[in-house]
Amino acid sequence: MKKNLIIILDFGSQYSYMIARRIRDLGVYSLLYPYNISKSKILSKCPSGIILSGGPFSVYKTNSLLISKNIFSLGIPILGICYGMQLISFLLGGKIGPSNYREYGKSLLEIIDKNHPLFLGINKNNIVVWMSHFDEIKKIPKEFNIIGKTSSCPVAAISNNKKMIYAVQFHPEVNNTEYGKLILENFVIQICKCNYNWKLTNVVNNIINDIKKTVSNKKVILGFSGGLDSFVTAYLSYKAIGKQLNCIFIDTGLFPKEEKKIIINICKHMNLPIKVINAKENFLSKLIGIKNPEKKRKIIGKEFINLFQKESKKIGNIEFLIQGTIYSDIIESSKKLNNNFIKSHHNVGGLPKFRKLKIIEPLKKLFKDEVRTIGKLLGVPGIILYKHPFPGPGISIRIIGKINKNKISIIKKADSILFQELNSYNIYNTISQAFIILLSTKSVGIMGDKRTYEYTAVLRSVNTKDFMTATFSHLSYEFLEKISNRIINEVNGINRVLYDISSKPPSTIEWE
Numbered sequence: 001m002k003k004n005l006i007i008i009l010d011f012g013s014q015y016s017y018m019i020a021r022r023i024r025d026l027g028v029y030s031l032l033y034p035y036n037i038s039k040s041k042i043l044s045k046c047p048s049g050i051i052l053s054g055g056p057f058s059v060y061k062t063n064s065l066l067i068s069k070n071i072f073s074l075g076i077p078i079l080g081i082c083y084g085m086q087l088i089s090f091l092l093g094g095k096i097g098p099s100n101y102r103e104y105g106k107s108l109l110e111i112i113d114k115n116h117p118l119f120l121g122i123n124k125n126n127i128v129v130w131m132s133h134f135d136e137i138k139k140i141p142k143e144f145n146i147i148g149k150t151s152s153c154p155v156a157a158i159s160n161n162k163k164m165i166y167a168v169q170f171h172p173e174v175n176n177t178e179y180g181k182l183i184l185e186n187f188v189i190q191i192c193k194c195n196y197n198w199k200l201t202n203v204v205n206n207i208i209n210d211i212k213k214t215v216s217n218k219k220v221i222l223g224f225s226g227g228l229d230s231f232v233t234a235y236l237s238y239k240a241i242g243k244q245l246n247c248i249f250i251d252t253g254l255f256p257k258e259e260k261k262i263i264i265n266i267c268k269h270m271n272l273p274i275k276v277i278n279a280k281e282n283f284l285s286k287l288i289g290i291k292n293p294e295k296k297r298k299i300i301g302k303e304f305i306n307l308f309q310k311e312s313k314k315i316g317n318i319e320f321l322i323q324g325t326i327y328s329d330i331i332e333s334s335k336k337l338n339n340n341f342i343k344s345h346h347n348v349g350g351l352p353k354f355r356k357l358k359i360i361e362p363l364k365k366l367f368k369d370e371v372r373t374i375g376k377l378l379g380v381p382g383i384i385l386y387k388h389p390f391p392g393p394g395i396s397i398r399i400i401g402k403i404n405k406n407k408i409s410i411i412k413k414a415d416s417i418l419f420q421e422l423n424s425y426n427i428y429n430t431i432s433q434a435f436i437i438l439l440s441t442k443s444v445g446i447m448g449d450k451r452t453y454e455y456t457a458v459l460r461s462v463n464t465k466d467f468m469t470a471t472f473s474h475l476s477y478e479f480l481e482k483i484s485n486r487i488i489n490e491v492n493g494i495n496r497v498l499y500d501i502s503s504k505p506p507s508t509i510e511w512e
């Protein structure tokens with residue numbers, strides 16, 4: 001029997017996860033899978049519809065990502081988007097080639113078949129759509145009709161109603177596409193016949209029940225970081241299994257000054273018992289002198305596991321480890337298309353296998369803003385809901401180059417100033433994540449008529465919905481000046497402050 005589920009096969013587009021987000025926003029559950037999952041795995045999920053995402057490849061080149069034609073005989077409606085459309089055409093006998101005009105950005109789509117179910121409810125002949133492609137369909141496959149075009153792309157939407165295969169060259173999942181949400185809704189509701197039945201309130205109850213059922217009367221350990229994901233995971237787990245949960249907060253010494261205090265106070269306020277373990281020296285002794293970013297991540301991951309293992313031995317008979325992994329961690333860590341490895345995130349790929357404990361990841365299918373909504377439903381205070389995320393490896397991956405005690409102390413002081421000013425300007429909550437990076441580069445400066453030769457700090461501030469893509473925050477010059485003046489005047493060891501104006505992609509949020 002078909003489930004109320006849409007699956008998206010990911011061909012590597014930066015927008016793939018947004019398709020899933022948009023569909024969930026409609027109230028229909030959707031999951032993202034690597035493009036090459038097997039036919040039997042697809043069938044085991046019993047989806048009501050399949051979407052083939054965009055991707056950066058050319059279907060006719062040797063390195064392209066292809067799938068078997070079998071997918072078209074499953075009797076499940078299929079929608080191809082961008083690369084997904086070219087792939088459908090290619091596999092079904094159409095011709096694809098480079099476009100005469102590459103289209104990036106806004107285009108005007110002329111709807112040819114105004115009665116097509118995909119365009120239901122659009123009372124316009126032309127709509128603005130978001131394009132991003134360098135190939136186009138030169139000849140459509142047999143039994144397909146062209147249902148939309150633009151002035152430079154004569155085949156911008158095609159359909160084979162009988163076989164329930166549809167495809168669009170533009171990106172309906174992007175906000176800039178007018179009626180994009182409606183086009184996806186038409187596919188999901190009108191064509192795939194899904195119901196609007198996916199609600200976060202149900203998800204909360206399901207998570208609690210699942211934890212109860214899985215854990216039964218066994219003991220559980222949870223590595224608590226105090227971030228939103230970790231807090232929500234801990235809180236839901238505590239609701240589910242109470243004192244069987246052992247929440248361990250490891251003080252690595254790699255937090256900004258305020259972080260630890262805030263976390264401990266909120267846990268008290270929410271009656272969430274946590275055990276704080278002072279492990280500053282353990283981490284410091286292993287990190288001093290380490291330069292390589294992946295090495296830092298691996299050392300920290302390993303030390304976390306050592307400490308958890310010690311703790312679980314002390315508690316005795318622990319069977320499960322609960323982690324606050326969320327969907328974007330999983331997607332990001334599994335993005336190995338063309339061996340395109342990015343970084344080993346501490347809570348997914350960076351942690352060595354915990355040999356004896358079974359892992360539970362209650363939030364692993366949820367996006368960040370969904371976790372925040374759940375947090376709100378649970379009454380988690382704003383200071384946690386809107387707290388900027390803080391990576392497991394802490395400031396060690398914000399000290400570029402070799403780590404030493406002096407640099408740790410310098411970066412903590414600078415970060416503390418940033419935190420104070422974000423609050424005094426009342427802009428902390430308008431920014432997704434802001435922090436200081438300390439470069440190993442020294443430069444010449446002048447202070448009180450004296451030559452200085454000190455480190456350079458970088459201010460990184462980004463805005464993002466899901467941390468998978470991000471833009472740098474447009475902070476005022478007044479604010480930037482204030483931060484720069486305060487850091488240079490008050491922090492010994494820094495004589496220059498830069499502002500990072502890169503977006504993700506092509507940069508990442510953290511520098512290492």
Ligand code: XMP
Nearest residue numbers: 345346347389390391392393467508509510
């Ligand atoms: P990047 O640098 O990959 O960061 O663009 C995306 C988001 O993830 C955070 N981050 C981490 N979080 N463990 C975590 O729990 C990690 O190892 C880790 N590395 C990066 C980063 O701060 C940003 O919010």
